[in-house]
Amino acid sequence: MPLMHLLLALAVVAVWGTNFVIIKQALVRMPPLLLGTLRFVFAVLPAVFFLPRPNVPWKQLAAYGVLIGAGQFGLLFIAMRADITPGLASLVVQTQVFFTIGMAMFIHRERLRGYQWLALLLAAGGLGVIAAHTDAHTTLLGLALVLGAALCWSAGNLVAKAAGPVNMLAYVVWASLFSVPPLLVLSLVVEGPALIAHSLRHADAVAWGAVLWQSVGNTLFGYVAWAWLLARHPAATVSPMALLVPLFGMGASALVLGEPLQGWKLGAAALVMGGLALNLLGPRLLGRRAA
Numbered sequence: 001m002p003l004m005h006l007l008l009a010l011a012v013v014a015v016w017g018t019n020f021v022i023i024k025q026a027l028v029r030m031p032p033l034l035l036g037t038l039r040f041v042f043a044v045l046p047a048v049f050f051l052p053r054p055n056v057p058w059k060q061l062a063a064y065g066v067l068i069g070a071g072q073f074g075l076l077f078i079a080m081r082a083d084i085t086p087g088l089a090s091l092v093v094q095t096q097v098f099f100t101i102g103m104a105m106f107i108h109r110e111r112l113r114g115y116q117w118l119a120l121l122l123a124a125g126g127l128g129v130i131a132a133h134t135d136a137h138t139t140l141l142g143l144a145l146v147l148g149a150a151l152c153w154s155a156g157n158l159v160a161k162a163a164g165p166v167n168m169l170a171y172v173v174w175a176s177l178f179s180v181p182p183l184l185v186l187s188l189v190v191e192g193p194a195l196i197a198h199s200l201r202h203a204d205a206v207a208w209g210a211v212l213w214q215s216v217g218n219t220l221f222g223y224v225a226w227a228w229l230l231a232r233h234p235a236a237t238v239s240p241m242a243l244l245v246p247l248f249g250m251g252a253s254a255l256v257l258g259e260p261l262q263g264w265k266l267g268a269a270a271l272v273m274g275g276l277a278l279n280l281l282g283p284r285l286l287g288r289r290a291a
Contacts, residue, residue, distance in 0.1 A: 001233055009241045012225045017248020019218045020086035021256050023077065026210035030199040032077035033187035035211065040069050040179040042215035048177065051170040056163045062178040064159045064171070069179020070186065071152025075145045083142025087259045088130060090249025091269055092146040097276055098123055099154035107158070115282035119275040126271030133264050168227045172219060243277055 001009070026035050054061075080089050098120055105112065112120070127143070134140050163171060187196060229238045246269060253259040 001237055008225055009229055012222050013241050013244045014248050015217050015222055017245045018252040020090040020249045021252045022210045022213050023080055024086045026207055027081050029207040031191040031195055032081050033183055033191055034196050034199055036073050036077050037183040037187055038211045039214040040176045043176040043219045047173045051173050053174050054166040054171045061175045064156050065175035065178030066182055067152045067156040070182040072149045074183055075149040079142045079145035083139045084146055085137050085259050087250035087253035088138055089146050091246040091272055093150050094276055096150040096153040099151045100157050103158055115278055119279035123272045123275030126268040129264055129268035169224050172223055240280055
């Protein structure tokens, strides 16, 4: 991979990783479901007027939008409000990889290979370490909510995969049309019109900057750049870079928010990321041994 392409990949994973700190900053200023609603409103507008609708059924766009909007980000934002630290959230949500494997096994009757079982056991061990160290900052509820977010993300991945080769940016923008209504309804019911109005009236530059970062930086820049890289390099070259997301997430949370990185937390991160790395790089390692 040329140096400029490598730097672009690093920029994307840095944006995705540090985004967890930005989410936390936004959640100090507005409730989670309202934040989710605004995130997808600005992902849709004004991009939807400039990007043609991808040639996929409306029901598929709706499924992806609901799973990623109300599912992944709705649950993630609720958890990060007070029940899990940004660094651990950036780590735990990566378990979507294993949920995706499990769904593929169930739907397509795929069988796990030996290295995948080991990868799953490593990641499960890391989650067990986190569950054993819950406290006022990371609760079992927060862990469960982020795992639910990861499950919704993996289901969204399978929906997107079924779409075939499409313009992923246009797909995400048009699917976001279906993310807004459920998040808005939930915000009105759970958080209430009074809190929504108060949050919007008192939102400062940091709050609006965080919303725009979610929409423009995390979604539009991230998806476009990642798709651009995947179109020019093998997936096996680009995909391992995503393993750096939790490193940026935990590092940024420690530096900016002062999240402590105790030994147990680093050990849990090593187990989860070790499992992710083994699952991702296992086929390449097995191929080399066979050669």
